[in-house]
Amino acid sequence: MNRRGHLLMSKLAYQDTKFMESLTARPLRILAEYLDPLKRLRQENVGDTIVMFGSARIQPRDRALADLKKVRAAARGRRTHEWRLKVGAARSIVQMSRYYEEARELSRRITSWAMTLGTQPKRFVICSGGGPGIMEAANRGAAEAGGSSVGLSIQLPHEQRPNPYISPELNFCFHYFFMRKLWFAQMAKALIVFPGGFGTMDELWEMLTLLQTGKLSSHHLILIYGRQYWDKVLDWKHMVRTGTISQREYKLLQFVDNVDDAFEQVRADMENHHLNLDADWDRR
Numbered sequence: 001m002n003r004r005g006h007l008l009m010s011k012l013a014y015q016d017t018k019f020m021e022s023l024t025a026r027p028l029r030i031l032a033e034y035l036d037p038l039k040r041l042r043q044e045n046v047g048d049t050i051v052m053f054g055s056a057r058i059q060p061r062d063r064a065l066a067d068l069k070k071v072r073a074a075a076r077g078r079r080t081h082e083w084r085l086k087v088g089a090a091r092s093i094v095q096m097s098r099y100y101e102e103a104r105e106l107s108r109r110i111t112s113w114a115m116t117l118g119t120q121p122k123r124f125v126i127c128s129g130g131g132p133g134i135m136e137a138a139n140r141g142a143a144e145a146g147g148s149s150v151g152l153s154i155q156l157p158h159e160q161r162p163n164p165y166i167s168p169e170l171n172f173c174f175h176y177f178f179m180r181k182l183w184f185a186q187m188a189k190a191l192i193v194f195p196g197g198f199g200t201m202d203e204l205w206e207m208l209t210l211l212q213t214g215k216l217s218s219h220h221l222i223l224i225y226g227r228q229y230w231d232k233v234l235d236w237k238h239m240v241r242t243g244t245i246s247q248r249e250y251k252l253l254q255f256v257d258n259v260d261d262a263f264e265q266v267r268a269d270m271e272n273h274h275l276n277l278d279a280d281w282d283r284r
Contacts, residue, residue, distance in 0.1 A: 033179040037172050041150075041187070044169055047121030048274070049150060049187045050110060050266065052103060053203050054134025054194030054225075055096075056160070060104075064090075064097040099194050099226060100137045102259050106192070106225075107141025107149075109263045115147050117275070124189060124270055125150060129180075129203075130162045130171070134194045139165035152180050181206055189274045190221035190266055195229040211252050219273035224255045225262060 019025055059067070068090040075083040107126050114124040126142040128135040130153030142149035143165045151166030153173045162171055174180040184203065191207050193200060210216040224230055236253065239245045256262040 030176060030179060033174055033176055034182070037152075037183050040169060040172075044148065044167075045119055045121045046125050046148070046150065046170070046187065047123050048125070048189050049127035050114075050124050050190045050192065050270075051127045051184050051188045052107060052134065052138035052192045052194065053129065053196060053200045054099065054103060054137075055196035055200060056129075056131045056133035056135060057197075058096050058100045058133045058137075058195070059093055060100050060137070061094070061097040064094040068094050096195065099229075100134060102225075103134050103137035103192075103194050104141040104144070106259045106262050107138045108145045109141075109259065110266055111142040111145035111147035111149070113263075113267060115145065122148060123275075125170075127152065127184070127188065128166075129153065129199075130166060130173075131160045132163055134196065136163035136165060139163055143167075152183055154180055185210055185216065188220065189270060190223065192223045192225055192262065192266070193230075194225045208252060212249055217273075219269075221266065221269045222253055223262060223265060224253055225257070227255050227257055230255075 013019055014028075020028065068087075071086050071090040075087050110124060111126055114122070117123045125148055126138050127150035128138040130139075130151030135151070139149045139151055140163070148167040148170060149165070150170040151162050151172065153160065153162045153171075154177060155173055155175050162173065172183070174183075181203065185207060188207075191204070193204050204222075207216070207220075207222060211218070211220055211222065230236075236250065240247055240250050254265060256265060
C-alpha cells in the first residue's frame with residue numbers, strides 16, 4: 001500500500017521486462033521466436049524459400065578492389081614481410097569477391113523466375129542469414145529483381161547489423177540459434193552453399209543431418225557452389241571411402257561452379273519436385 005492507503009497496481013507479467021528476460025520466462029521467448037516469424041511470413045504470403053548460405057566476410061568486387069588499392073598505396077616503399085602479407089590478403093579478398101557477384105546474380109535470376117509464378121503464395125523466396133557478405137549478395141540480387149527476400153539474422157556479442165537489402169517486413173532477428181535454424185529449414189525447398197567458414201558449415205551439416213535422418217523431404221536440393229574452394233576445405237569422397245557416409249548419402253550433394261548451371265539446376269529441381277505443390281501452412 002502507498003502512504004494514502006491505496007493498493008498499488010502491479011505490472012502484468014508479460015509487461016515486466018525483468019521477468020520476460022529471466023530464466024523462468026525462457027520458454028516464452030523461444031515461443032515468441034517461433035510465432036512472430038510464423039505470423040509475418042503468413043501475412044506476406046511466403047509459401048516457401050530457397051536458402052543461400054556463405055561467408056559474411058566476402059566483399060562485393062568494387063569494395064574489394066578499392067581496399068586492395070588502399071593497401072598497395074600504403075605498402076609502397078615498405079618491403080616488409082608484414083606488408084607483403086597485407087597485400088596478399090587484400091588480393092585474396094578480390095579473388096573471393098567473384099562469389100559475392102555470382103551469388104547476387106543467381107539470386108536475381110531465381111527471384112525473376114519465381115515472380116512469374118504468382119504471389120498467392122509467393123514461391124521460392126530467397127532467404128539468407130541477414131548479415132553481410134554472401135548473405136547481403138543474396139538479398140541484394142532479390143531486391144534488384146524487384147522481389148521480396150527474407151533475412152534471418154542472429155543477435156551476437158559483436159553486433160552484426162542486418163543488411164539493407166532485406167525486405168523490411170521479412171527482416172527477423174533471433175536470440176536462439178536453434179530457432180533461427182528451424183526457420184531456415186522449415187520453409188526451404190533448396191539450400192545453396194557458397195564458400196564460407198564455421199557458420200556456413202554448421203548450417204550445411206544441420207541440413208544434411210535432417211535430410212539423412214528423413215526430417216526433411218528427400219527432394220530437398222543441397223547445392224554446393226564453388227568446388228575450387230570446397231574441395232580444398234573438405235574431402236567429400238573420403239567420407240565415402242572410409243565408410244562414414246554411404247554413396248547414397250554422398251549423392252544428397254550436388255555441385256556447381258557457375259551461375260548458369262546453378263540456376264538451371266534450381267529451376268529444374270523446383271519444377272520437377274515442388275512447383276505443383278501449394279504451400280499448406282496448417283500442415284507445417
